[in-house]
Each structure stands twice: as C-alpha cells, then as structure tokens.
Amino acid sequence: MKSFVCLLTVMMLVLTTLPAFSAEKNELVVYSARKEHLIKPLFDAYTDATGVKIRYITDKAGPLLQRLKAEGEHTQADLLITVDAGNLWHAANEGLLEQIDSSILKTNVPEALRDPQGRWFGLSKRCRTIVYSTERIDPAELTTYEALGEEQWKGRLLLRTAKKVYNQSLVAMLIAEHGEAKTEKIVRSWVANLAAAPFSNDTKTMEAILAGQGDVAVVNTYYFGRLQKKNSDLKLALFWPNQKTSGVHVNVSGAGVVKASKNQEAATRFLEWLSSAEAQNLFADANMEYPVNPAVKANDQVAAWGAFKGNEMNLAKAGELQAAAIKLMDRAGYR
Amino acid sequence: MSLAPSTTAGPPIAGALRHRIMRLNGWHFLVITVALLVLAPLVVVGGSFLRPQPELWQHLYQTLLVELLWNTLWLVLGVPAGTLLLGVSLAWLTATCAFPGRRFFSWALLLPMAMPAYVMAFVFLGLFDFSGIVPSLLRSWFGPAIPIPDIRSAAGVITVLSLSLFPYVYLLARNAFLTQGIRALEAAQSLGCNRWQGFFRVALPMARPWIAGGALLVLMETLADFGAVSVFNYDTLTTAIYKMWFGFFSLEGAAQLSSLLIVIAFVLLVAEQWQRRRMRYTPSGRTGHSGERLQLTGWRGRLACSYCGLILLVSFGLPAMQLLLWASSSFGEEFDRRYFAWLGHSLLLGLLGALLIAAVALILSYARRRQPDRLTKVLVWISGLGYALPGSVLAVGIYIPLAGLDNILIDTSRRLFGTSPGAIFRESVAIMLLAYLIRFLAVGHQAVDSAMQRIRPSIDEAARMLGTGGLALVRKIHLPIVSSGLATALTLAFVDIMKEMPITLMTRPFGWDTLAVKIFELTSEGEWERAAIPALFLVAAGLLPIMLLIRKMDR
Numbered sequence: 001m002k003s004f005v006c007l008l009t010v011m012m013l014v015l016t017t018l019p020a021f022s023a024e025k026n027e028l029v030v031y032s033a034r035k036e037h038l039i040k041p042l043f044d045a046y047t048d049a050t051g052v053k054i055r056y057i058t059d060k061a062g063p064l065l066q067r068l069k070a071e072g073e074h075t076q077a078d079l080l081i082t083v084d085a086g087n088l089w090h091a092a093n094e095g096l097l098e099q100i101d102s103s104i105l106k107t108n109v110p111e112a113l114r115d116p117q118g119r120w121f122g123l124s125k126r127c128r129t130i131v132y133s134t135e136r137i138d139p140a141e142l143t144t145y146e147a148l149g150e151e152q153w154k155g156r157l158l159l160r161t162a163k164k165v166y167n168q169s170l171v172a173m174l175i176a177e178h179g180e181a182k183t184e185k186i187v188r189s190w191v192a193n194l195a196a197a198p199f200s201n202d203t204k205t206m207e208a209i210l211a212g213q214g215d216v217a218v219v220n221t222y223y224f225g226r227l228q229k230k231n232s233d234l235k236l237a238l239f240w241p242n243q244k245t246s247g248v249h250v251n252v253s254g255a256g257v258v259k260a261s262k263n264q265e266a267a268t269r270f271l272e273w274l275s276s277a278e279a280q281n282l283f284a285d286a287n288m289e290y291p292v293n294p295a296v297k298a299n300d301q302v303a304a305w306g307a308f309k310g311n312e313m314n315l316a317k318a319g320e321l322q323a324a325a326i327k328l329m330d331r332a333g334y335r
Numbered sequence: 336m337s338l339a340p341s342t343t344a345g346p347p348i349a350g351a352l353r354h355r356i357m358r359l360n361g362w363h364f365l366v367i368t369v370a371l372l373v374l375a376p377l378v379v380v381g382g383s384f385l386r387p388q389p390e391l392w393q394h395l396y397q398t399l400l401v402e403l404l405w406n407t408l409w410l411v412l413g414v415p416a417g418t419l420l421l422g423v424s425l426a427w428l429t430a431t432c433a434f435p436g437r438r439f440f441s442w443a444l445l446l447p448m449a450m451p452a453y454v455m456a457f458v459f460l461g462l463f464d465f466s467g468i469v470p471s472l473l474r475s476w477f478g479p480a481i482p483i484p485d486i487r488s489a490a491g492v493i494t495v496l497s498l499s500l501f502p503y504v505y506l507l508a509r510n511a512f513l514t515q516g517i518r519a520l521e522a523a524q525s526l527g528c529n530r531w532q533g534f535f536r537v538a539l540p541m542a543r544p545w546i547a548g549g550a551l552l553v554l555m556e557t558l559a560d561f562g563a564v565s566v567f568n569y570d571t572l573t574t575a576i577y578k579m580w581f582g583f584f585s586l587e588g589a590a591q592l593s594s595l596l597i598v599i600a601f602v603l604l605v606a607e608q609w610q611r612r613r614m615r616y617t618p619s620g621r622t623g624h625s626g627e628r629l630q631l632t633g634w635r636g637r638l639a640c641s642y643c644g645l646i647l648l649v650s651f652g653l654p655a656m657q658l659l660l661w662a663s664s665s666f667g668e669e670f671d672r673r674y675f676a677w678l679g680h681s682l683l684l685g686l687l688g689a690l691l692i693a694a695v696a697l698i699l700s701y702a703r704r705r706q707p708d709r710l711t712k713v714l715v716w717i718s719g720l721g722y723a724l725p726g727s728v729l730a731v732g733i734y735i736p737l738a739g740l741d742n743i744l745i746d747t748s749r750r751l752f753g754t755s756p757g758a759i760f761r762e763s764v765a766i767m768l769l770a771y772l773i774r775f776l777a778v779g780h781q782a783v784d785s786a787m788q789r790i791r792p793s794i795d796e797a798a799r800m801l802g803t804g805g806l807a808l809v810r811k812i813h814l815p816i817v818s819s820g821l822a823t824a825l826t827l828a829f830v831d832i833m834k835e836m837p838i839t840l841m842t843r844p845f846g847w848d849t850l851a852v853k854i855f856e857l858t859s860e861g862e863w864e865r866a867a868i869p870a871l872f873l874v875a876a877g878l879l880p881i882m883l884l885i886r887k888m889d890r
Binding site: 208 | 399465479568578582586727852862
C-alpha cells in the first residue's frame with residue numbers, strides 16, 4: 001500500500017511538472033476547428049517542403065476562441081483555422097486576428113471569400129445547395145431557396161437543425177439580400193412545408209429523402225459527395241438554385257493569423273502557402289470541397305456536379321447577421 | 336482562506352468570525368479546500384451575471400424558454416424513472432436470485448457504461464428513425480402506410496438515455512443488495528412477509544441511499560447531457576446553453592443559463608440528503624448472499640434470463656454490433672499506430688483522475704463522518720455540483736482562471752528575472768486532472784459515501800477500546816469496509832473520464848490527444864464509420880475495470 005502511494009505520488013509529480021512546452025524558432029502553433037484528419041496531411045506536406053514543424057490543437061470554434069482570449073498576449077497560437085465564415089468573423093470581431101496585407105493572398109483568394117480588412121481568408125469553398133430525389137422530382141420544378149416555401153413543396157421539404165452554423169449563415173445571407181421581414185416570411189414558409197422535424201446532420205437529411213420521408217433538402221456539397229462516393233447509384237442529385245438572382249450560397253473554411261502570435265511572419269508564409277496551387281488541392285480534396293484559388297481546378301468528382309454561379313456578397317455579412325438569423329429562425333419556429 | 340477576517344468588517348463581526356474560525360479543525364480545512372476548488376469555476380460562471388444579457392433573455396423568453404423547460408422536465412422525470420426501473424430490477428435479480436446466466440449478466444449488465452450516450456443515440460437513430468433499418472423493413476413488409484412512432488421525440492430520448500445510464504443505478508443498488516444483512520429479510524419473512532413484500536418493505540427501503548444516489552447521478556448526467564439530445568435534435572437547457580455560446584457568441588448568456596442548472600442540481604442534492612435524514616443504514620448480522628440466493632427455476636428462471644438478455648442486447652449488444660460493422664469497413668483507412676498513443680493517454684488520464692477522485696471522495700466522506708456539522712454538510716454538497724454542468728461550460732470556468740494565473744506568473748517572472756519559463760498550468764496535465772476532479776467528484780462521492788454509511792459507530796467505539804485509533808482505525812477497519820464503495824468510485828470515475836470530451840478537448844496540452852478526442856473529431860464531421868474504431872477502443876478499455884469490479888463485489 002505504502003509503495004503504491006509513493007509510486008502514485010511520483011507519477012503525479014512527474015506528469016504534472018512535465019517540462020512546459022515552448023515554441024521553437026522553426027515551429028508554428030495552429031489552433032484548428034477543422035478536424036485533424038482534414039488538415040494533418042497539409043501540415044505534413046508543409047513540414048516536408050520547408051522544414052517548419054507544426055504543432056496543433058483541435059476543438060470547436062467557440063472553445064478555441066475562448067482559449068485564445070484567456071491566454072491573451074501569452075498565447076502560443078500563431079494561426080487559427082475554423083470552418084464557416086461566421087466563426088471567422090467573430091474571431092476577427094473579438095480582436096483575436098491580425099490584419100495581413102499580402103498580395104499573394106489577395107490574388108489567391110477571391111474578394112468575397114476574405115475579410116475586407118484582411119484578418120481572415122477563406123481556404124476551401126463549399127456550397128449549401130438544394131439536393132433532390134431523382135426518382136420523384138424533375139429539376140425543372142426547382143428554382144430558388146426562397147421558392148422552397150411555395151405550396152407545391154408542402155410536406156416534401158427536409159432541413160437540418162437551425163442550430164447548425166451553416167444554416168445560420170444561409171439565413172444571414174438571405175437577410176442581407178431581402179431584409180428581416182421578408183426573410184422571416186421565407187423561413188416560416190419553409191417550416192410550414194417541412195415533412196419531418198429538422199435533422200441533426202446533413203447525411204441523415206439525405207437518407208430521409210432516400211427513404212421517402214421527403215423530396216428536397218438543403219445540404220452542403222461535400223456531404224452529398226461522401227454519399228455519392230459510397231453509392232455510385234445514388235438516387236439524389238444536386239441543384240444550383242438562384243442562378244438568375246443572387247447565386248448559390250457559398251461558405252468557406254478559412255484561417256487568420258493570431259494577433260498575439262510571436263511568429264506572424266512565418267504564420268503569414270504558411271497561410272500564403274495554404275492558398276497556393278500546391279496546397280489548394282490537398283486542402284479541398286480532403287473533404288471534397290472547392291478550392292478558393294480560381295487558378296486551381298476542383299477534383300473530378302466535385303467538378304462533375306457542374307458549374308454554378310456563386311453568391312458574390314462578402315461573407316463577412318454571414319458573421320454580422322448571424323445573431324439576427326438565429327433569432328429570426330427561433331421566431332419562425334425553425335428548430 | 337477566504338474566511339479570514341477582513342479589515343473592513345466591524346470589530347464584533349470580526350470577533351465572531353475569529354471565534355468561528357478558531358472552532359474549525361483540520362477536517363474543515365480539507366473540505367473547505369475541496370469546496371473552493373469546485374466553487375472557483377462556478378464563481379467564474381456565476382460572474383457572468385455582472386454582464387447581464389437582457390436582450391438575449393428576452394428573446395429566449397419570447398420564443399423558446401417554455402418549450403426548453405418542458406423538454407428538460409420530461410427528461411428529468413422520465414430518465415430517472417426508466418433507470419430506476421431497469422437498474423433496481425436487474426440489480427435485485429443478479430444480487431439475490433439464482434437463475435441461468437446470472438454470473439454472466441451480473442458483470443455484463445455494466446457494459447453499457449462503457450458506451451458513450453451519444454454513440455448509443457446515433458445507433459438508435461440509425462435503427463429506428465424513418466430512414467432507419469427497422470422502419471424501412473416494416474414498410475417493405477406492411478406497406479408505406481404503417482404507422483411507426485417517431486423516435487425523435489421525448490420518449491425516444493428518454494429510452495436512449497435510460498438504456499445508457501441505468502448501470503449507475505444498477506451498480507449502486509446491487510452493491511446495496513449484496514451488502515444488506517440477510518437477517519433483515521429473514522426477520523421480515525418470519526413476520527409473515529412473502530418475497531415481494533420482503534423486497535418492497537425491507538430490502539428496497541434499506542437500499543434507499545444507494546438507489547437515490549444512483550438516481551441522483553443519472554439526473555445530473557441527464558441535465559448536463561448534450562451529445563445524445565443533439566443527435567435527436569431535442570432542445571433542452573443544455574442545447575440552449577450551447578446555442579448562446581456558439582451561435583450568439585455570448586459566453587455570458589451561456590453561463591447564466593448554466594447557473595440555472597447549478598441551482599437545479601443543488602436543490603436535488605439537498606432533497607436527496609433530506610430524504611435520508613435521521614436514518615441509519617447499517618447492516619445487522621451476516622452480510623452477503625452466498626448460498627442463500629433465491630432459486631428461480633423453470634419458467635421463472637428463463638424469464639429472468641430473457642429479461643436480462645433483452646436489456647443487455649438493446650443497451651450494449653446492438654450498439655456494439657453496429658460499431659463492429661462500421662469499424663470493419665473503415666479499419667484500413669482509419670487505423671494507424673497513433674491509436675496506441677491515444678489509448679495510452681486515455682488509460683493514464685482515466686487512472687490518475689480516478690485515483691485522485693476516489694481519494695478526495697474518501698476524504699470528503701470521512702470528514703462528514705467525523706464532523707457531522709452543517710458547515711461540512713453544505714461544503715460537501717457544493718463539492719458535487721460540477722457534475723450537473725455541461726462539460727464545455729465547466730471547462731471554460733476552469734480554464735479562464737488558470738490561464739489568467741499563468742499569465743500573471745509569466746508577467747511577474749519576466750519583471751523579476753527578465754525571463755519566464757512559459758505557462759505552467761495550461762501546458763501540463765495537472766489542469767486536466769483538476770478539471771476531471773471537479774467534474775466527477777459527485778460520482779466518486781456517491782459511491783464512497785453510501786458505503787461509508789454502512790460503518791456502524793459501534794465499530795469505531797470497539798476499535799478505540801482495543802487501542803486502535805487515528806489512521807490505524809481508518810486503515811484496518813474503515814478502508815476494508817468501504818473498499819467496495821471505493822472500487823465502485825474508481826471504476827465509475829475511470830470510465831467517465833475516458834468518455835469525457837469537452838474538458839479533455841479544452842484543457843489538454845499539445846500532444847495529449849485521447850480516444851475521446853478522436854471520436855469527437857470524426858463524429859463532428861459525420862464520419863461515423865471511422866469513429867467506430869476509437870469508440871471500440873474506448874469500450875474495450877472500459878471493460879477490464881468493470882469486470883474486476885464485479886469480481887470484487889461478488890466475492
């Protein structure tokens with residue numbers, strides 16, 4: 001018993017006083033809300049190419065921002081990677097990101113997909129678009145997001161939960177275009193057309209179409225891509241809405257240089273590399289997304305979904321109007 | 336200590352305070368230290384009221400609040416009812432009866448504990464939702480018009496949470512039934528009670544502190560659950576807390592909603608203590624049931640066996656099969672050598688955390704035995720509150736003060752020595768262990784404390800008369816008696832820590848990824864097939880302590 005207690009004490013001591021890690025010169029620290037299996041290949045490639053080592057920690061965007069705030073000027077983080085423009089906008093709004101003036105980033109990332117002040121940059125693009133059952137629907141019936149609230153879709157529409165940031169961004173962009181009153185009407189008409197209570201994820205939503213619970217839904221392109229990869233005979237197809245008006249709702253995963261970083265120079269180099277032709281395919285293909293860099297082509301499976309016109313309003317709007325969008329959806333009964 | 340007399344207080348108050356402090360002893364200080372540890376994050380959370388969010392509250396009040404409260408209320412009523420029904424009946428069968436397969440079921444029924452609730456939720460959705468396997472089959476047999484109850488409802492969530500949480504009640508109730516003196520039952524029978532009456536009028540009331548303790552754990556776990564309810568898109572207070580934070584980016588709003596949970600938990604704790612007031616739960620005479628089990632033969636035995644089998648199948652068999660199926664399809668893509676490191680981290684953190692929790696739980700429980708005054712009582716209640724908070728909120732509550740302390744240390748060191756060693760807390764495992772302690776102390780304490788109730792005061796007196804006191808009394812007499820409670824505490828804490836996600840995510844130093852972290856990463860991208868591999872590792876790692884525990888209890 002005694003020796004056991006001794007052993008335990010020693011173990012505790014050793015563990016809890018492990019030499020505190022401090023960043024080496026040739027090393028970058030990344031806080032990432034994009035998941036490890038989607039970014040690790042890029043980190044490895046960068047280390048191979050430049051010798052710069054990359055340490056990282058992953059978590060949800062909310063806790064990561066809180067962590068950055070709590071660590072203040074002594075944070076070790078150099079780069080923040082998150083998904084959804086809304087999250088990036090909030091990080092910038094909290095003053096956590098540095099303004100970067102880089103001609104490379106300005107060339108590689110289209111204007112709508114980066115912060116007007118240069119605090120964050122989109123790195124991969126996904127569309128939140130309409131998916132429909134090829135068995136029961138003629139795509140000629142489909143036109144816009146707004147039209148999904150029309151009478152003909154009563155009891156046929158399926159949606160993911162309003163708690164997901166992707167839907168919040170979609171509605172925020174609708175608010176930016178139509179104003180609150182009209183958008184609330186649109187969302188209410190969606191809710192009235194729902195065939196089932198909102199789902200917790202896009203995959204389940206599409207499976208419900210396959211099972212016949214509904215006929216159309218709004219999902220992110222890469223979730224569709226994953227189902228398609230598993231089942232080449234998928235009875236679903238993507239539709240690009242709003243082609244005659246504002247364009248398909250696009251969103252990004254992206255990154256910004258941490259304001260308190262001691263390696264802003266190196267972090268900027270890495271960010272530039274991530275937007276380069278060399279890295280863009282690695283970045284996008286890992287999750288079947290579109291590269292943001294216009295000079296880089298999407299991979300074959302993604303390109304086969306066809307060309308589309310994307311919404312060109314700056315994505316910062318999604319962040320600005322996110323709270324308004326959530327409140328609006330709450331009022332409209334969209335859960 | 337915060338109780339030190341302050342200079343601003345008037346002399347009489349300071350005098351009274353000093354008088355009170357003089358009466359505090361070592362036990363008090365130990366308990367105060369633990370309570371302060373737990374209070375620190377709660378205060379950070381409570382401090383959010385300094386920045387009121389009237390607009391968000393008004394919005395909530397106008398739109399969702401009533402619905403959220405109803406939804407939460409259903410769970411708070413339904414899940415304990417479900418877990419009590421399952422847990423107590425199964426515990427009674429395996430602890431006091433003999434039927435085919437009893438030995439196997441007595442440990443196997445704890446297996447669902449190793450299965451995270453959100454995994455169970457996802458598997459159940461895959462089986463029973465409209466697009467799931469079972470309804471699809473039913474529709475193909477009986478036509479598309481067949482009415483199928485919607486699993487994405489209060490009843491569905493209650494079912495899943497009950498199936499995943501009943502082992503808490505089962506474990507504690509079984510412990511009680513096993514250590515109950517058989518004489519009481521014999522006495523009941525000699526007074527004309529039949530078996531049923533004996534169960535309801537003697538055994539069940541005698542096991543009440545254990546069962547209530549288990550139910551309390553279930554309740555707090557239900558209040559804090561986010562994973563399972565969000566898979567069902569079932570809105571509760573917890574999902575609202577997350578929305579406040581991740582949607583409105585109002586940590587203050589989230590913290591204010593969380594304090595509602597703390598209040599509910601505190602009321603529950605007090606109620607639980609109140610229901611066992613002035614009761615002594617010490618056994619009389621022989622304990623254990625060896626050779627005295629109720630023989631269930633013929634159809635009775637088969638019924639008992641099928642009942643246990645059915646519960647085991649739905650709560651563990653089905654989810655495990657689904658996980659295996661997924662794992663086999665993604666093994667080549669997902670598995671690599673890093674899994675051993677993650678497993679190692681999970682095990683090590685679980686072990687260290689569990690030992691710490693069991694030790695502190697023992698101290699608290701012992702302090703209350705030695706010092707049964709109101710102050711100690713209240714402090715011990717406070718120490719259990721961390722369990723009712725959603726993990727993420729608690730994690731922030733712990734991280735903010737410690738990171739702040741780190742920054743102060745760094746700044747001071749720079750000013751004094753011109754250099755600094757870097758962050759101390761946030762780059763070490765100590766912060767994780769501390770966070771686990773604050774989160775899971777209630778689990779350890781319930782298990783240890785219910786066992787502590789079994790030590791009759793006369794034992795202490797007898798030992799003292801024979802010249803054994805102090806630490807020797809603890810080591811020779813008390814520890815052996817509470818050892819089953821300690822083992823339970825260790826196992827529960829170990830498995831809980833390994834499953835824990837938000838605290839691990841937020842407080843881990845670089846390179847300390849665990850299996851739970853991996854599960855989080857894959858499931859949050861919807862990669863369920865791949866997430867099955869770390870999930871299986873996690874379940875397997877939880878099996879060993881569970882089996883050891885049951886062997887110890889059955890001896």
